[in-house]
Amino acid sequence: MDRPPIIISHANIGGRQEGKGPLAHTFDELSADSFFGEKTWEKAESTMQKRVLRRCLERAGMGPEDLDYILAGDLLNQCIGSAFSLRDFPVPFYGLYGACSTMGESLSLGAMLIDGGFASVVAAMTSSHFCTAERQYRMPVPYGSQRPPTAQWTATASGCSILSVQGEGPRITHVTCGKVVDLGIRDVNNMGAAMAPAAADTLSAFFRDTGASPSDFDLIATGDLGKLGSQLLRDLMAKEGVPLGENYTDCGLLLFDLDGQDMHCGASGCGCSAAVFNGYLLGEMAAGRLKRLLFAPTGALLSPTSSFQGESIPGICHAVCVEA
Amino acid sequence: MDRPPIIISHANIGGRQEGKGPLAHTFDELSADSFFGEKTWEKAESTMQKRVLRRCLERAGMGPEDLDYILAGDLLNQCIGSAFSLRDFPVPFYGLYGACSTMGESLSLGAMLIDGGFASVVAAMTSSHFCTAERQYRMPVPYGSQRPPTAQWTATASGCSILSVQGEGPRITHVTCGKVVDLGIRDVNNMGAAMAPAAADTLSAFFRDTGASPSDFDLIATGDLGKLGSQLLRDLMAKEGVPLGENYTDCGLLLFDLDGQDMHCGASGCGCSAAVFNGYLLGEMAAGRLKRLLFAPTGALLSPTSSFQGESIPGICHAVCVEA
Numbered sequence: 001m002d003r004p005p006i007i008i009s010h011a012n013i014g015g016r017q018e019g020k021g022p023l024a025h026t027f028d029e030l031s032a033d034s035f036f037g038e039k040t041w042e043k044a045e046s047t048m049q050k051r052v053l054r055r056c057l058e059r060a061g062m063g064p065e066d067l068d069y070i071l072a073g074d075l076l077n078q079c080i081g082s083a084f085s086l087r088d089f090p091v092p093f094y095g096l097y098g099a100c101s102t103m104g105e106s107l108s109l110g111a112m113l114i115d116g117g118f119a120s121v122v123a124a125m126t127s128s129h130f131c132t133a134e135r136q137y138r139m140p141v142p143y144g145s146q147r148p149p150t151a152q153w154t155a156t157a158s159g160c161s162i163l164s165v166q167g168e169g170p171r172i173t174h175v176t177c178g179k180v181v182d183l184g185i186r187d188v189n190n191m192g193a194a195m196a197p198a199a200a201d202t203l204s205a206f207f208r209d210t211g212a213s214p215s216d217f218d219l220i221a222t223g224d225l226g227k228l229g230s231q232l233l234r235d236l237m238a239k240e241g242v243p244l245g246e247n248y249t250d251c252g253l254l255l256f257d258l259d260g261q262d263m264h265c266g267a268s269g270c271g272c273s274a275a276v277f278n279g280y281l282l283g284e285m286a287a288g289r290l291k292r293l294l295f296a297p298t299g300a301l302l303s304p305t306s307s308f309q310g311e312s313i314p315g316i317c318h319a320v321c322v323e324a
Numbered sequence: 325m326d327r328p329p330i331i332i333s334h335a336n337i338g339g340r341q342e343g344k345g346p347l348a349h350t351f352d353e354l355s356a357d358s359f360f361g362e363k364t365w366e367k368a369e370s371t372m373q374k375r376v377l378r379r380c381l382e383r384a385g386m387g388p389e390d391l392d393y394i395l396a397g398d399l400l401n402q403c404i405g406s407a408f409s410l411r412d413f414p415v416p417f418y419g420l421y422g423a424c425s426t427m428g429e430s431l432s433l434g435a436m437l438i439d440g441g442f443a444s445v446v447a448a449m450t451s452s453h454f455c456t457a458e459r460q461y462r463m464p465v466p467y468g469s470q471r472p473p474t475a476q477w478t479a480t481a482s483g484c485s486i487l488s489v490q491g492e493g494p495r496i497t498h499v500t501c502g503k504v505v506d507l508g509i510r511d512v513n514n515m516g517a518a519m520a521p522a523a524a525d526t527l528s529a530f531f532r533d534t535g536a537s538p539s540d541f542d543l544i545a546t547g548d549l550g551k552l553g554s555q556l557l558r559d560l561m562a563k564e565g566v567p568l569g570e571n572y573t574d575c576g577l578l579l580f581d582l583d584g585q586d587m588h589c590g591a592s593g594c595g596c597s598a599a600v601f602n603g604y605l606l607g608e609m610a611a612g613r614l615k616r617l618l619f620a621p622t623g624a625l626l627s628p629t630s631s632f633q634g635e636s637i638p639g640i641c642h643a644v645c646v647e648a
């Protein structure tokens with residue numbers, strides 16, 4: 001970015017499991033009610049987005065009329081989490097679909113709209129909900145299906161950032177848009193393995209393009225590769241000659257207590273990286289404990305239909321460099 | 325746009341019904357096989373995107389490596405039409421979801437990425453397929469469900485534009501991003517009525533912001549409001565004091581022969597406006613018969629789940645002004 005946009009406000013919201021995890025203290029709001037006061041889980045997901053956007057605007061001392069654009073998307077079929085939440089916000093809206101990479105995609109496009117001179121203030125937002133995702137991708141939760149060890153747990157969470165051409169906060173200095181990468185993984189219960197090659201591709205491109213190396217960052221945080229996927233990413237990056245060190249982690253490893261919460265390989269879902277970024281990570285930057293962050297959420301671009309038709313799982317990863 | 329991006333290449337593809345319609349001669353490729361040589365309709369939809377993108381690149385004398393970004397999306401759950409087509413194109417990809425407004429959304433964001441200095445060449449693309457849409461939104465085609473008179477027919481089609489910072493072709497001079505507008509229409513067989521208020525909102529904003537009036541355009545073409553929706557838009561715009569004249573039409577009215585093809589209220593689907601824009605409309609511009617075009621595709625942001633839960637249908641419309 002020539003004039004790096006500033007993240008002037010951020011907010012997140014989570015559900016019951018997020019409230020039991022190690023990052024509970026970094027949430028602005030936690031709800032033990034998975035319906036968030038609504039009658040269906042899908043409406044609950046929209047309600048999470050509405051609450052997190054309102055809180056984010058309040059913190060910025062703004063109203064919806066101050067936003068030039070909202071960039072948002074989610075995992076639900078036809079992205080209804082975002083469309084229905086934004087009925088209450090009369091703001092120009094570009095809908096995105098990047099699966100669990102959506103927080104990175106919305107931050108990237110938002111930053112470019114501002115730096116390109118097309119907007120002064122933009123909101124970037126996404127969400128996921130464990131129960132809507134299970135019903136849509138696997139089985140309705142009340143069926144009590146068993147989960148294999150490689151499975152991850154979709155976060156019930158939402159996160160929102162407000163980017164501005166002026167104000168106080170960390171800046172988005174670089175973005176790298178990912179490519180669709182598919183190395184043939186077919187196991188829908190092993191998203192980490194499916195997405196790791198896309199993360200390696202985007203991180204390699206980022207380091208090649210910027211001339212930076214992993215050690216230039218206080219923290220590199222991928223989206224939700226989880227325990228297995230993040231180890232695969234380490235292996236792939238080492239093979240590429242750009243090994244990731246102690247300063248590498250994954251949002252899917254941070255959100256839950258992997259030993260105590262029975263979450264198998266960790267957290268996933270658009271809301272995972274969105275809530276970790278807009279809570280823990282930006283909180284650490286505000287506290288001065290992080291100065292240079294590379295945030296790289298990953299998405300698995302499959303659908304139940306594509307899997308039923310025998311397709312493998314394409315992945316994508318969008319990287320965003322944030323500096324204090 | 326300060327330096328209006330140029331549409332240097334465009335291509336479209338259609339299916340059997342599109343080949344029987346009045347715009348058949350404006351298609352680059354028509355397939356009587358609804359599977360486009362694939363085993364499933366979903367794979368057929370991806371194949372349409374692949375073919376149209378390849379043709380568009382060939383016409384521009386380019387390869388995938390010349391593209392800085394691809395902006396694409398479709399109607400399928402998790403936008404698998406785009407994700408799976410782009411596995412074959414190693415190009416940075418931002419996935420979009422704007423329902424049938426996607427061609428407008430991809431052109432808008434593409435134009436801003438170029439004018440903002442973030443890209444030299446961008447592809448904007450979308451698709452829809454009658455059989456994938458029926459199966460997903462209504463009933464599988466072999467069930468032979470009846471269709472009410474207000475229903476529209478999802479186009480089996482795809483369209484692609486390549487935008488560039490330099491070259492020959494018409495230019496994108498203005499874009500207006502739409503808001504989510506929902507006036508409470510609940511009839512999923514009457515999308516035109518659900519989307520017309522969004523189209524009115526965006527067109528009003530466009531004319532207000534630019535100071536232009538409808539008569540300044542050779543043609544104003546909304547996306548796929550169809551027969552009923554386009555009449556509703558006329559009524560709404562007249563009430564707003566910005567009546568649309570003879571130079572207004574709708575892509576949903578153009579694609580099929582409404583009397584001879586039993587298409588009820590007309591065509592719909594992302595592929596409708598994409599194929600009409602990237603065939604007939606840009607063809608008319610190339611032939612010098614259109615100099616100033618306002619292209620405003622509309623989208624209905626519902627899902628079957630939202631309708632089952634009693635929700636109304638939010639609409640959106642993105643406007644793009646193209647000048648020869």
